[in-house]
Amino acid sequence: MNDILIICGTNRKDSISKKIALIYQSLLEELGQSTQLIDLLELPNDFAFSALYENSGKNTQFNTYRTLMLEAQKFVFVVPEYNGSFPGVLKTFIDGLKFPGTFTDKKCALVGVSSGVQGAGLALSHLTDIFNYCGTYVLPVKPKLALIDDHFQNGVITNKLYLELLQIQAAKLIAF
Amino acid sequence: MNDILIICGTNRKDSISKKIALIYQSLLEELGQSTQLIDLLELPNDFAFSALYENSGKNTQFNTYRTLMLEAQKFVFVVPEYNGSFPGVLKTFIDGLKFPGTFTDKKCALVGVSSGVQGAGLALSHLTDIFNYCGTYVLPVKPKLALIDDHFQNGVITNKLYLELLQIQAAKLIAF
Amino acid sequence: MNDILIICGTNRKDSISKKIALIYQSLLEELGQSTQLIDLLELPNDFAFSALYENSGKNTQFNTYRTLMLEAQKFVFVVPEYNGSFPGVLKTFIDGLKFPGTFTDKKCALVGVSSGVQGAGLALSHLTDIFNYCGTYVLPVKPKLALIDDHFQNGVITNKLYLELLQIQAAKLIAF
């Protein structure tokens, strides 16, 4: 599979991160890159128990996503800031994936989203630690879309710099 | 409530972290400190969906733990290393708690556990960021119990230094 | 010594951090707290070589600051963001201090300053790791004074929220 896999890093309904993920998808498609999107909202609701540890690899519904992650070579994670870091559900998703194999020697891009002023900066730092631990190359450019409610309206990113940063990152990920 | 609340930071069955948490509990009790213990294994299996966001505060079973966390003044988190950081389920638990109020101006102690050589060092750094963000004072001494399988046998911590570090930390948390 | 020691975390001439440090000093004094201020600009210019390692404790001029740090019980570090973290010179200063003894079981407050949008957030996270390693309690509230050129003019912090955060932090440090 050569699609770039975009992961919406929260299971919150109607999340802005999901909308940003969809915009990112169209940015990649405009550059001629095929994509797929995983929304953590679609995961089986009890996956933290039914798809980890002794149940690892045994949850059929979860395995759909597990296989997508295993087969992809490049990822984009769109990550809202919850309590000063990434959503726990995103890390739980990672904890349920095949190790090693899912992440080793692959490549990823990280995008932070926050209603506050930090743009999930610490979340992206923490995730970089995690992905590097898993053997994944992380693109150094990591857009931090702070104060998102001021810069995303009616489905459109109104902050020109934000949009440019995503376009630059998307092009770099394709070339990486 | 003046009990110190100990949180086993994983929902894995028969985890070593749970056993360390129980030892920590007896260390505190020996020092005359009353305690309670939360095991993430007991959480409702779908709490990542049924107790967060629009369901925040509405899951009766989860609320038992939410109230315990809200009323406690001091916490101990026993944290295994998963994929180079803390378990996602621990952060999801945090994401389901009342904010602000659960953590502001409270105090916590962090213990790392790993089968590998790092002792969850990065996990404890990430959690420190999170708790500081939430307004919680974090004890600077953070025992990192690396290579735990060599140092914990038959329910006993066989590494004398590890035990001393936990005792020092427990005493500091009581005095904090 | 019961003075709170304020450290201007850069050796740049006419730094905004120095000016913020002076404002912090007056905030503490207004609360009845005596203070002293260390400006890294005053350090012997070759201290990275003449006051570390085999020369540790032997540089008379550096020792003035080393003794101040050793005797203080509480610190405020005003930290500009350089290359995504704290200034190297601040860490070199720390590397030249007596260990252990300077930091163990003491207390500190961290303030971040940046011309960019992050307010030295990662710098403060890195420093928290360092001070916790050294056994120092770090106040969880860590003001991040981003876009400082817009919010500091003619020697006055014009952003009301910034000033309030510093006042809250100063009061907490005194009470800590």
Place this chain on the structure above:
Amino acid sequence: MNDILIICGTNRKDSISKKIALIYQSLLEELGQSTQLIDLLELPNDFAFSALYENSGKNTQFNTYRTLMLEAQKFVFVVPEYNGSFPGVLKTFIDGLKFPGTFTDKKCALVGVSSGVQGAGLALSHLTDIFNYCGTYVLPVKPKLALIDDHFQNGVITNKLYLELLQIQAAKLIAF
């Protein structure tokens, strides 16, 4: 210049990091890769004052190293753990380099060295934040040579795993 530039991340005399840097150099040379080595010990002793800020680019002796860094495309940083992070002098060196230009879109490998058990794990995490901020791609494999005094004797790395990790990393950096 296509040499890989190896930076010994301390100015301590007779440092183990320097010896590890020399071993790394021979590993790269054995793989047919030309190299150069910068030892921070050779920097002008007052460079933290005479080569930064208003003096940036004006210190002839420092500029030799500044130019080497500017022209290289790939770096190896051998980083001892000081006070729970990297040596301040290494960050000061980075603060004296041309920005942007020195690091943007380049590639680097990080090696941690410690007498203690952590292998400079947090130092490498902090440096990853810094290099990513500067636009540099960081190799995810980051050997952490903990308890180095037990594993490096008479100029030889006696820990087979440590040597293998360095060889793997060196090959990956060449291919990156």
